[in-house]
Amino acid sequence: MKELELKYGCNPNQKPSRLFMEQGELPVTVLNGKPGYINFCDAMNSWQLVKELKEATGLPCAASFKHVSPAGAAVGLPLTDVERAVYFVDKDAEVTPLAAAYIRARGADRLCSYGDWAALSDVCDAATANYLKYEVSDGVIAPGYTEEALAILKTKKKGNYNVVQMDPDYVPAPIERRHIYGVVFEQGHNFLKIDEDMLNNIVTESKDLPDYAKIDMIVALITLKYTQSNSVCYVKNGQAIGVGAGQQSRIHCTRLAGTKADNWWLRHHPKVLGLQFVDGIRRPDRDNAIDVYLSDEYEDVLAEGVWQNTFQVKPEVLTVEEKKSWIAQQQGVTVGSDAFFPFGDNVERARKSGVQYIVQPGGSIRDDHVIDTCNKYGITMCFTGIRLFHH
16 A cells, blocks of 8 residues: 555644655555544654664563653563552553553653553554553554454444554665655654664763663663654663653753653652542543642642542642652662753753763763763763754
């Protein structure tokens, strides 16, 4: 198939709309549903991310995309009992490595992942499909689906869930083009390979870079490669835990991603794990309640006459002091940036969220100040020399 007619473009008034190849066949096959223009934008970007992450790590990988940027990305490391509780995975549920990858990717920022596009590096199995079945999601792309998995996904959204199969052997043309305001832009496709060889230039006094941090750096860099710039990504245990995308200021990226990373860690707090929800609560309502509970607007869910709609027992407030104390316990976090840190303030903010490892291109006229700030806190920092802008 060379062409696929779409309902409309980014907005309903943008017609006609289609997906087509100037040469050859489309590398995608729609197995179920009717994906739209934005769905395919997410599908093409997210597929590249998981494909490259699998090649770089050898592990099953998944991503959760919204508006052409990842809300989360992860490799398929096993879930601990605490992580199962944080991500609301039944203790008896089967969790394959691929399912674990998507559970982690979705769990990074469940509010931003609401209505996501899922990407899977491997053939979708029944365990992954069963988890996807109960999440609010627009669609999924994978190199294939088992018969059982496809049957499960076809029951989602009254049979209209978007299921797309990607040709894993597809290689894009070396030159890519796009139109903006009637003008054709042309550039070489970004075939940059990200691997451990990019992590050899350690510029700080601390040279400590364990294998798990190397994996986290690779996760951060490949996630950033497909995140709208400017962008910063916090990673822990092979999982993006905070992505700051599309900010005009580097420090705002670092703050945004850091706040998301803090919220991810706060969801591990005993008070959050101990929340007793009313029976039958919808997943989005539960996730929103946790988000509000952790915010300064906690009274919106704890006020008398209101909390009863969400909780069986009125929760205790998680105080500012308790939050600060809990966040201060976070450690072993990696942060990546798609362009250089211009000032040491980015390092100052990152270390407050437990960052011990930083990977960035380098090249600022103030690199010495950034390095000195890392040295002050014993942070290990690598310079890759490679910028990862994505627009």
